[in-house]
Structures are given as C-alpha cells and as structure tokens.
Amino acid sequence: MKVICDRGALVDALALVGRVVVARTPKPVLTCVKLTGDADTGLTLEATDTEISVRLASPRVEVGEPGEALIPADKLNAIVRESIDATITLSADGDVAEVTGSDSKFKIYGHPPGDYPAAISFPGEPDFTINAGDLHRLVAQTLFATARENSRYAINGVLFERTGNKLAVVATDGHRLALANGKCKATNKDDKEAKSAIVPTKALQLLLQLFDDAEQNVDVKLADNQILFKTDDAVLASNLVEGNFPPYSDVIPKDGDKKATLDTDGFISAVRRAALLTNEESKGVRMAFSSDGLTLSSRAPEMGEAEISVPLPEYAGDPLEIGFNPAYLLDALKVVDENQVHLDFKAGNKPGVLRTGPNFLYVVMPVNLQ
C-alpha cells in the first residue's frame, strides 16, 4: 500500500477513529487502526473495541498503490500530529509500515492486516433515514442525562424509540429524564410498529463527532443486536445495551398546574450564580415562584448565601417553592435551542418539567428542601 495524504485531514480522521481504540487489551490488534488504500474509495480508516466499530474515509488522498496496513493507533496518531509537513506518505508491506515526510522517515512494526476482525458492513437497506443535523440534536439533547451505573435498569445508554417516521430519544439517570422528539423517514411505508433499542453512550459520543455535517443524511439500521449508522463517508456500528429501560412515560407528569415561562439566557445566568453558593453538603438551589417573579436562593454552610431575582414573563397557579440541583437544570438549559423555556410544577416534592416546544422535554426531580 502507498497513499499520499493531506496531513490535516488525516490528523482529524485518526483522532476520530482513535476514540474507539482501547489502550489496554489482551488482543494487540485492537490497539491498531486499519488502513485500506483503494483506487476507487481512497483511504479508509477502521477501528473497533469489539463493542463499537467505526469506519471512516479520509478525504484529500492520492492512492499510489492499493493495499492494507494495521498500525498501532497511538503511535501513528502521534507521528502524524507532530509532523511538520503538509502532506505525508503512508506505505506498508505486510506488517511493517512507513510514514514518510520531507525530512523524516518512520518505520513502525504493526500487525498482519489479515489478523484484524472482519470489516464492518451495513447489510442491505436501512430501516430509516434521518437528517444528520436532526440526529445530532436528538442525541445532544439527551446524552448528558444518562447514568454511569445503575443496577436496576439499563439506563447507562440512550433509548431510541421509533414508530414509523417518528423518532423519540430518551435518557435518564434516575433523577432526571431528557426526551427529544424528531422526524425520520422509514424506508418501508408500512413500517408502523414501535421499535426500540438502547445505544451505549460511548457510541453516541462518537456519533456526535462523526456526523457533524448537518446537511448529510444518515442511514440507520437495527440488526443482530447491533445498531448501525451510515453516511457517505462513515459507518458506525455498536452493540446494544441489554436490559430494560424504565417505563419512562409513567414518570412524565401531566398534572402540573403551576406554569412559568422564562427567558432561557436569564434563567441560565441566575441558576449559575445561585449555584456559586452551594456545596457538596447543600447542593440544592431553592426556587420560589409566584406571579411577582422567581427568586432563587442558595446557602452553603460556613460560606454564605445567595439570592437572585428573575423576572417571570408568565406565571399561572399558586406560589410554589421547590429545590433543584442546579447542575441538573444547567445540563438541560445548555442544550435548549429556544429563547424561552416553559416550566410546569405540581408540588415541591414532585417532578418539575422543562419544555421548549413539542421537541424537547426534561423531567427533573427536586431535592428535599431542608
């Protein structure tokens, strides 16, 4: 194999696939990235940790000699990143690879390309297609709410639930729940049955980086306990999280009778400031809603107290006091794409709901005010 590459493009591609590569593994081939040079498809990079696999085309290359190479990812990454050249040449013969620049030549001992697990493939027709920008939004608005570990439910992943052309993406850590709704295009018009899958957070973190061109379309397919995402230049495949997602629609309150509307930016600023006087011992920010406005207050023992007033363009219902972990509020407010947010409450010990239009909903449990 011999390929001349634009160094900048190669650095980006290696950084992306490098996120999948595991540093410590009993199988040395898994520390490698697989390069394939092909006269038609150019240069393709592949990596896998056996749970998640990614294949990505690196643009701006000239294939001199087709072939394959299997090279330790961290070394190749570092050499290309540190290089001073605009273009570099990758060549390989069996398990030995060379990286050549204008004033340098690196010889790296890799592995025989045949030792690498089978290349990922996207079998047949997709189940549905979705605009990459929409997919990006659905994932970004939910991914943050996943749990790190939870024994009772499979919530260390994000639930994809599709019915026909409607896609709902849900994540929760047991304290808050984020739900984003979007549209997709089912390949088969008669495909109306609800289908769901829980996708690991690591795969979706990669997805956010991989599919950042909002104009592209992404093909999506569920097959053999895997979910596959495909664009013109990348394929991402991930095993699904096994287990049950909690009955999330049961915990979305529908009976909130105290309703507030707030300016997103002003609310973010107020929550951030109130959070300054919280600590590990007293995490909650107290929020007092009434038709006069919203007052946020916090108190950290031995440190001090804060009080911030926020205008409420709209408030309906009896006055309410409720406490929240400010980090949970900020997580959601950061992914809101509207100028205003709507809040619904029932009582100080019942979940609060934050919404922006029909496409984003966030349920957050309060903290008990002491």
Next chain:
Amino acid sequence: MPGVWGRKHYDFGVTVTVPNPTTPTDRVILHVDMDAFFAAIAVLDDPSLEGKAVLVGGTGPRAVVTTASYEARRFGCGSAMPMAVARRRCPHAVVVKVPGERIREKSAEVFAIFDEFCPLVQPLSVDEAFLDMTGSQRLLGTPVAMARQLKDVIKRRTGLTASVGVAPNKLLAKMASEMDKPDGLTVITSENVDAVLTPLPVGRLWGVGPATEATLHRQGIQTLGDLRGLSEAALRKRFGDLGGSLYRRCRGIDARPVVPDREAKSIGHEQTFAHDLAEADEVRAFLLGHTEAVGRRLRRHGCLARGVTVKVRDGQFRTVTRSATLEEPSDRTDVLWARAKGLFDAWAAAGFVPVRLIGVSAGPLTRGGEQLGLFDAEDRDKRRAVDAAADVIVERFGSAALHRGSARPSRRRG
C-alpha cells in the same frame, strides 16, 4: 430568606412534640463555657496548684495573661492583661505555661462530649460552644436536666468544670452562662427573661463594648431596664443599625440559629449483652432495633447519612467494623436497615461466633437536600410515611410501643 433553611429543624420538633402545633415552642439553646480553661488544665496536671492563684501565660517582658484562675481574679487579674501588671497585682501567683497541644487535647475531649449530646454544636473557641438541644427533651429530659447531665459528664470525663447557660436563644444562653461562674447553671426562660435582664448593667449585654457602654452611660442609661425605655426609633437615630439590634437584644430577642461549623460525624447505637448471643437471628433483631433508633435520631435532627457502619464484638473481645456507602444520603430506616443487615449477614456468613456487642452507626452526616428519584417516588413516599407515623408514636410512648416485627427495640429512649 436568611435563616429559613436552618429553621426547618425546629419546625419539625414543634410538630412532633407539642400537642397544639400553633403554640410556638421555645428552642433549647445551651451555652457551655469552660471555667478558667487553661488554668484549670494547669491545676489538673499539677494538683499542687489547687486553690492557688494561677496565671497562665508567658514570662517574657511583653507576655500577657491568657487565663487567670478564679483565685487570681479576686486580685484583679484577668485575661489579656500584661503579665507584669498581673504579677504586680497578685505577687504570690504561680505563673505557668500550658502547652498548646495539651489545650487542644482537652478541648477535643470536651467537644467529643458535646457531639454525644447533640449534633448541632457551634464552637465559639476552644472552650466555648453553643448547643442546640431543641427536640432532645424526650431523650434527655428537661433542659435543666440536660444541662446538669452535660456538666456531670464533662466533670467526670475531663476533670474540668463548665458553666452552662440554658435559654431559648443564643444571646440569652451566652449571658446566662456568665451569671453564675464557676461551675454554674443558669436558666433563662421566656417567663423570667424580663426579671433577669432589666436590672443588669448595659455593659453585660452581649455586643455592648466599652465605647457603646460609655455612650449609653453619658445618656444616663445604666441598666437594660433603662435601655428598654428607649424607642427603637430613638436608638436607631443614635446608633444606626446597631440601635435596632440593641432594641431587640435588651429584650432578649435573638433569632440566629446555631450554625455548626463541624457537625457530628455520625449517629450510632450499640449494646453490650450480659450473655453472648449465640443466634444470628437474635443479633439481627437487636441490630434492627438499633437501626430504627438511629433512623429516628437522624430524622429528628434533620440529618441524612451517607453511609452505615456495623460493629460486632465477639466473646473473645475481637471487634470488627464493616462500612458501606449508601447510593444517596438517606434518613430512611428501611434504607439504613438494608445496608446494616447486608453488612451483618456478610460478617455472619464468613463464620458466625457468639456476639458480645452489636452496634450500628450512620455517617458521615449531611444536611444537604436529598435528591429525590424518578422511579421510586411512590415507594419512597410510602416508606417515608411509615417512618413519620412511627416516629410520632415512639416519641410519645417509647420504642417499646412500636417497632418492626422482628426487632428488639433499642434500650435507649428515642
């Protein structure tokens, strides 16, 4: 809303212990002040000083007296006085140095006793603290009985005496502890507050320093009774914000909460048996009784525990402790019990031997609001209601009246 957060604790005490919840209940605040602390330690360490005039401090030309014993105070010696002056006033006084390490050691002993009595301790210095004992009446008796018990324990365990003031707030407690030193016990209640305060010279009011005192004297105000004769407006005109505070203070009004700067680290119950218990189920029953009691104390003090520790001592006096962290801080008996039982069962499974002592403690403690969960709301509300209902019954009738089926109630009340 300053103060609102801290007051929740007292509200809880009101709803549980007072038949008519609309009657405001006085808080029970103790101010504990060790008597001539440094000098008393010197005497403790060198009994030959007993009954003598003792000055604690350095001997250099610029040294000052840190503490004078009561015998030396009779000659006009006092804290912060230049040592040279004190020696002139009381030439026969013995001057001693007490190492800082020794002071910290005795101070830690005293504060450990405070922690046993009460999770809400606000230290003012090494030898002085406020204790908020509101809601502890069921456990420790009347406020006077609590104070007496505290003084006794301090005397017995440290060999030192303390003066204690008992009152419905910090201001009055602090003034009360000064009224009968040394080894004093003074109670100010909302009934006797007027009688106690009015004859006092204004200089005795906490917060009135020499400058304010002189100003007041110039206006012919000698006693707190005189001060009470002035309107708030007149006081504000003369003293600004301080005037408003003087107006309230001379009437014994002070709403400031006791703010602990280091809370009790844990709440625990343990029990040594007259005969070693040979059955694991029997031990479990006692452990459950103690866990119920620990849960009640957590809830009464408005604390949450981050973890649970079980302590087992066997017939051969071998002691093991096993700790586990809770998923989230809790004051729920069922949550504490799940962990305590798990720890004990793991110990028993590894080789049960007859048990001489079983104990459980919950800690470290936090007052941070408990983050509620999305998927256990119904179950949680139910458990919480069970705890709250049980607490009311136990508060009134004692732990023998109500406990979980398999539990042997903790012997201690509460």
